[in-house]
Every structure is written in C-alpha cells, then in structure tokens.
Amino acid sequence: MLNDLDCRGLECPAPVLRVRQFIEEENPAAIAVLVDNDAARQNVSRFLEHHSYRVSSEQQGGRFRVVGTRTEGAAVPETMTPSPVREKRESGAGKIMVLITSETMGHGDDALGDMLMFNFLKTLKEMGPELWRVVFVNSGVKFTADGSEGVPVLRELVESGVGIMACGACLAYFHILDKIQVGEVTNMLEVVTAMKRADSVITV
Amino acid sequence: MTDTTIRLTQTVKGAGCAAKLAPGDLDRALCGLDLPVDPNLLVGLERADDAGVYRISDDLALVQTIDFFPPMVDDPYSFGQIAAANALSDIYAMGGVPKTAMNVVAFPAKTMDISVLRSVIEGGLDKMREAGVVLVGGHTVEDSELKYGLSVTGFIHPDRILTKKNLQTGDCLILTKPLGTGIVSTAIKAGLAGSDLTERVIRNMTALNRDAALVMGDFTVHACTDITGFGFLGHLAEMVVDSGCGVRIIAADVPHYPEALEWADMGLIPGGAYNNRDFRGMFVDFGAAVSRRFRDLLFDPQTSGGLLIAVAPNEAEQLVAALKATGIECAAVVGEVVEEPLERIVVE
Numbered sequence: 001m002l003n004d005l006d007c008r009g010l011e012c013p014a015p016v017l018r019v020r021q022f023i024e025e026e027n028p029a030a031i032a033v034l035v036d037n038d039a040a041r042q043n044v045s046r047f048l049e050h051h052s053y054r055v056s057s058e059q060q061g062g063r064f065r066v067v068g069t070r071t072e073g074a075a076v077p078e079t080m081t082p083s084p085v086r087e088k089r090e091s092g093a094g095k096i097m098v099l100i101t102s103e104t105m106g107h108g109d110d111a112l113g114d115m116l117m118f119n120f121l122k123t124l125k126e127m128g129p130e131l132w133r134v135v136f137v138n139s140g141v142k143f144t145a146d147g148s149e150g151v152p153v154l155r156e157l158v159e160s161g162v163g164i165m166a167c168g169a170c171l172a173y174f175h176i177l178d179k180i181q182v183g184e185v186t187n188m189l190e191v192v193t194a195m196k197r198a199d200s201v202i203t204v
Numbered sequence: 205m206t207d208t209t210i211r212l213t214q215t216v217k218g219a220g221c222a223a224k225l226a227p228g229d230l231d232r233a234l235c236g237l238d239l240p241v242d243p244n245l246l247v248g249l250e251r252a253d254d255a256g257v258y259r260i261s262d263d264l265a266l267v268q269t270i271d272f273f274p275p276m277v278d279d280p281y282s283f284g285q286i287a288a289a290n291a292l293s294d295i296y297a298m299g300g301v302p303k304t305a306m307n308v309v310a311f312p313a314k315t316m317d318i319s320v321l322r323s324v325i326e327g328g329l330d331k332m333r334e335a336g337v338v339l340v341g342g343h344t345v346e347d348s349e350l351k352y353g354l355s356v357t358g359f360i361h362p363d364r365i366l367t368k369k370n371l372q373t374g375d376c377l378i379l380t381k382p383l384g385t386g387i388v389s390t391a392i393k394a395g396l397a398g399s400d401l402t403e404r405v406i407r408n409m410t411a412l413n414r415d416a417a418l419v420m421g422d423f424t425v426h427a428c429t430d431i432t433g434f435g436f437l438g439h440l441a442e443m444v445v446d447s448g449c450g451v452r453i454i455a456a457d458v459p460h461y462p463e464a465l466e467w468a469d470m471g472l473i474p475g476g477a478y479n480n481r482d483f484r485g486m487f488v489d490f491g492a493a494v495s496r497r498f499r500d501l502l503f504d505p506q507t508s509g510g511l512l513i514a515v516a517p518n519e520a521e522q523l524v525a526a527l528k529a530t531g532i533e534c535a536a537v538v539g540e541v542v543e544e545p546l547e548r549i550v551v552e
Contacts, residue, residue: 011217013394016471039475046471168398177400189395 007044008036008063015040016047023051033066041066095132097198098124099191100140105204117143120204121153125160133163133194135186141170146179154182165190210320212275212283213393215312216349226479246362247298252442253367254294254429257360265362269294271432272308272353276389276507277406280320284327284352285410290432290508291354292335296417297430297511298367300360302335307342310351324352327410335412366428368439371447375426375541376520380416380527381408381510382534383436383501384464390472391463401463409508415530416511423523424516431509434480437502437549439512441484444547453502453539453551455494460501468497468504476505489545491552502551514541 005022007015015035022031031053033044041064045055053068104113105120121143124131134157136144143150144166154164164183171177171185195201239249246265247257255269271291275283288305295302307328311321332339337356388405391397397405413430420428429439436458444451467473480503490499515523520537527535542550 012475013390013472017394020470037475039473039478042478043471043473046469046473050469050471168400172400185398185400187395187398193395 002030002032002067004032004034004065006034007040008034010035010040012039012043016043019044019047029070031068033068034063035066036063038064040064094130094199095197096127096130097133097135097194097201098131099195099201099203100134100136100143101138101203103139103142117204118149118153121150125157129161131157131162132198133165134183135165135167135191135194136183137167137170137191139170139174141166142174142176144180144183145171145174145176146181148181151181158182165194167191210280210316211278212280212320212350213278213389215316216274226476226483228479228483246365247367251367251369254297255300255358257298257300257362257365259362263361265360265365267295267298267300267358267360267365268356270308270353270355272310272351273507274349274351276385277392277402277409279406280323281327282406282410284324284329285331286327286406286508287324287352288328288331288335288354289410289412291356292331292337293413293430293432293508293511295356295358296413297428298358298360299364299417299421299425299428300358302337302356302358304340305332305337305354305356306340307344308351308353308355309342309344310347310349311344312348312350313346316350320350324350328352328354331410331412335414366425368427368429368443369447370427371443371449371451371514371541372426372516373449373541373543374517375514376517376537377440377451377453377539377541378513378515378520378523378527378535379431379436379459379510379538380413380513380532380535381411381431381506381508382459382461383431383506383509384461384504385409385507385509386435386474386477386504387464387467387472387501388461389507390474391467394472396467396472397463401461405461411508413511416513416527416532416535419526419530419532420511420513420515420523422526423519425513426516427514429512431506431512433476433505433507434484435477435503435505436509436512437488437551438480438484440549441487443512443514444487444549447541447547450542450545450547451539451549452542453549455491455498455502455551457536458502458538459534459536464501464504465495465497468500473500474505477503480505487547488549488551491550494551499551510535 007018035041044066048055048068052071054071055068057066104110105116165186166183168185244259246259247253255267257265257267259265277283292302431439524535
C-alpha cells in the first residue's frame with residue numbers, strides 16, 4: 001500500500017522539492033504524489049521520470065495523483081544535477097559530512113600540509129558507507145579542478161556513492177569555475193542544508 | 205547586490221513574467237469588447253503588439269507600454285532593475301526611444317520593511333537613469349504581495365515603427381539574450397541555483413535592450429519583438445500568425461542557459477511554460493531530434509528577455525557582429541523566415 005505524499009496547496013517548485021527530499025531519504029521503489037494543479041503534475045512526473053521511475057497519473061476531481069514505479073534493473077538514481085543529492089543507501093547508517101576548508105591540512109609548514117591533505121583525501125574512503133558528502137570551500141575547491149591530484153581520488157569516492165560538492169563562489173574566486181572535473185558546484189544554502197541533514201560534520 | 209537577508213522569491217506565488225495571466229484567459233477577457241477607434245492610433249490593442257503607438261503629428265508618435273510583476277529574484281535592488289529593464293524593453297522592441305516613466309507598485313506594508321521598497325525603487329531609478337528616462341510619478345497600493353514595474357512613454361517616428369508583423373521570406377531571425385530565465389528563477393526559488401549563475405542571469409535580466417535597439421536601427425529590420433512571458437515560441441507565434449510565411453528555427457543555435465535544461469528535466473518548470481505550450485503549441489512542429497527539455501525551454505516564460513529581430517538575410521551576419529561588438533555576446537541567428545509551411549514554426 002502506497003502512502004500518498006500530499007503536495008496539495010504547495011506552490012511551484014515546492015512539490016518537486018518535497019518529492020526530491022522523499023526520494024533522497026527513502027529511496028522508495030514506488031511513490032504516489034498528490035498535487036492540485038496540472039503544472040505540478042507535469043513537473044513531478046518529469047522529476048520522477050528523470051530518476052528512473054515509470055510514471056502514470058490520474059485526475060481525481062480537482063486533484064492529480066502521480067504514481068511512480070522504479071523501472072526494473074534501473075541503477076541508483078543518477079546525481080540530480082546540478083544539485084548534489086546522491087545518497088548513500090545503507091539503511092541505518094549515520095551520515096557523515098566532511099567539510100574541507102583549505103588545500104593544506106593544519107598549520108606549520110604548507111608543503112607538509114599539502115601532503116597531509118592529499119593523504120587525508122586518499123584515506124577518506126576508509127570511513128566506509130557512512131561517508132555521505134565531502135564539501136570543499138575556500139582553497140579546498142582546488143582539489144576538484146583540472147590539474148589537481150585530488151581529481152582521481154574524488155572520482156573514486158563519487159563512484160562509491162559519496163556526494164562531492166565544491167563552493168561555486170570559491171571556484172569563481174580562484175578563476176577555476178570552468179575547470180571543475182569532479183563533483184557538483186554548490187552554494188552556501190546547500191552547504192548549510194547539508195550540514196543540517198548530516199548526522200555529523202567533520203571540518204578539516 | 206545590496207546586503208539583505210530577505211528572500212523576495214519566498215514571499216510570492218508566481219515569479220516574474222511567469223506570473224503573467226495565461227494567454228488564452230486574456231483573449232477570452234478581451235474578445236468581443238468594443239475597442240475605441242481613432243485614425244491616429246497606429247498600433248492598438250487588437251494588434252497585440254509590444255506597445256501602443258499614437259500619432260501626434262506626421263513625424264512624431266507616442267509609444268506607450270506598462271509592465272509590472274512579482275519578484276523573480278531575492279535581492280530588492282536587482283528586482284527593481286529587472287522590472288524597469290523589462291518595462292522599457294517594449295519601447296525598444298517597437299524601435300522607439302523611452303522618455304518618461306511612472307512607477308507602478310503594490311507593496312505588503314504589513315509584512316515587509318519599507319526599506320525593501322526603497323531598494324526596489326532605487327534599482328528602477330538607476331535603470332531609468334541609464335536609459336535617459338525621467339520618472340514623472342507613480343501609484344502605490346497596499347497588497348498581499350510585492351509587485352513593481354513601470355508605465356513608460358516614448359517617442360517614435362510614425363514611419364519607423366517596428367511591429368511583430370511584416371516578416372519577409374528569407375529574413376534571418378536574431379535573438380539577443382539567452383533563454384531560460386523562468387526555469388532558472390524557479391531554481392533560484394528552490395535554492396538550487398549557484399551564486400555565479402544567479403549573478404549571470406541577473407546581469408542579463410537587468411541589461412537594457414537599448415543597445416540592441418540602437419544597433420538594429422542601422423539595418424534593414426522588418427519586424428521585432430521582445431521575448432517575455434509567452435516564451436520564445438509564444439512570441440514567435442504572434443509574429444507568424446497572419447504573416448503569410450513560416451519560420452524555421454534551429455534549436456542548437458538558440459542561446460540559452462545550459463543549467464536550465466538540467467532543471468527542466470527535474471521538473472523545475474514554471475506553470476507559465478505549460479500555459480504557453482498549451483496555447484501556442486499548435487503552431488509548432490518539432491523535429492524528432494529536439495528533446496523535451498529543449499521544447500520546455502523554448503516555451504519558458506522570460507523576464508526581461510532579449511529582442512527577436514527579423515533582418516534582411518544579406519545583413520544578418522553584420523548585425524550579429526555589430527551586436528557582439530556592443531557587448532551582446534550571445535547574439536545569434538536562430539532561424540529564418542520561409543515560404544512553407546505557411547504560418548507555422550518548424551523547430552529542428
């Protein structure tokens with residue numbers, strides 16, 4: 001029995017955001033969404049189709065019920081570009097967010113700091129499935145850009161389902177916005193939202 | 205941008221031109237009404253053009269327009285700039301020169317600090333100053349949602365009026381701003397748009413169409429409109445109806461925000477885009493290669509969009525070069541006027 005996600009009375013784009021949040025958290029095999037206008041019906045349908053759901057909808061009076069069923073054999077939903085929302089699927093696992101604020105680790109000697117930070121990134125995967133997101137701000141964003149040794153390391157994390165987010169304003173500040181090679185460009189609102197949703201945040 | 209914590213887009217239901225009444229509804233409201241007749245009314249309501257034109261003498265006519273809407277960006281000053289640029293655009297699209305303006309304001313004084321209104325009007329004034337337009341007055345009402353815009357009056361020579369009509373077979377169609385502001389505004393409202401993209405979109409929406417209008421004045425332009433709430437294809441349909449010709453659009457050549465395509469897939473599409481599609485889709489034949497998200501983009505309601513210019517084919521390349529030279533980087537030929545199919549838009 002499907003519990004309907006009631007999005008009636010919500011103004012665009014709120015219904016899509018509600019559905020997105022629900023899928024992020026529950027990763028359901030099937031979902032039913034109630035909306036009260038046709039634009040919302042079409043938008044929610046588009047969202048579900050884009051995330052590998054087979055979608056049908058029916059009108060019931062002035063409302064619409066949109067039903068999505070995950071297509072057989074479909075992979076975990078692709079990253080919902082341009083927003084980083086790919087989730088770990090392990091149930092019960094705590095979500096750890098790692099915030100990297102610099103390209104070096106600690107203070108003292110920058111050459112040493114560089115080495116330590118790179119080593120830290122390489123070792124991050126040992127956190128296992130609880131590692132949820134790695135967010136780069138300030139000079140840390142350089143790890144996501146063309147020419148950084150960090151790129152292949154971070155790609156490996158992405159492949160294992162970790163969300164990589166790089167601060168757009170920071171990338172722009174260092175003139176490497178167009179050189180990002182891995183992860184998603186993000187903004188402070190998303191960073192703050194991620195912090196709130198994470199079970200723990202580790203700042204480096 | 206001014207430093208402010210208020211997010212204007214969270215205070216309103218519809219955003220920008222996406223808040224426009226559905227085109228079919230407006231037609232139903234106006235249908236059959238007894239409209240005034242005057243030999244000096246050169247362009248009036250029945251022509252559904254960007255602005256009305258009234259002849260004063262053989263070499264002078266007034267061109268008048270009004271536009272206002274709820275905020276589509278969070279920053280009050282930017283919103284004021286965008287609303288003013290959008291209102292002024294109709295005068296430019298007719299080939300006119302704006303001269304005076306009046307503020308049109310609805311303000312929720314009970315829930316919003318008056319300093320917000322000040323910032324909005326400041327933004328509008330700065331655009332008027334840039335356009336050489338004098339503010340002569342205005343009208344403010346209390347309302348549940350903020351709305352702002354201008355009523356603008358300009359001058360135009362009665363023989364040099366550019367309307368949506370008069371497409372000539374062979375004309376090239378040039379667009380001067382990227383499409384996707386409705387979808388991007390929806391993403392801004394959802395908190396999904398990065399600051400760099402938000403800034404880029406705001407820069408484009410606050411940009412006056414004045415320079416594009418000035419440049420096109422030197423070329424053999426047969427028709428022009430500005431792309432706003434009815435979307436690219438909605439406004440193009442207005443040009444094509446009763447034109448005696450058809451239009452072919454090359455989707456790949458249409459300037460747009462690439463991010464808007466991603467968000468269209470996610471369903472971050474303003475309701476106005478669906479209205480536009482439902483109302484004007486019947487004029488459009490899409491090639492199989494045109495993706496659904498690109499179709500959405502072509503119907504996306506634009507706020508303070510660019511000019512769509514029909515120019516003689518032998519001058520198209522020069523006009524694009526001249527537009528680029530004034531800083532309108534994205535200007536591009538997006539299609540051409542064709543004989544067949546008659547009064548249809550083919551998108552390939």
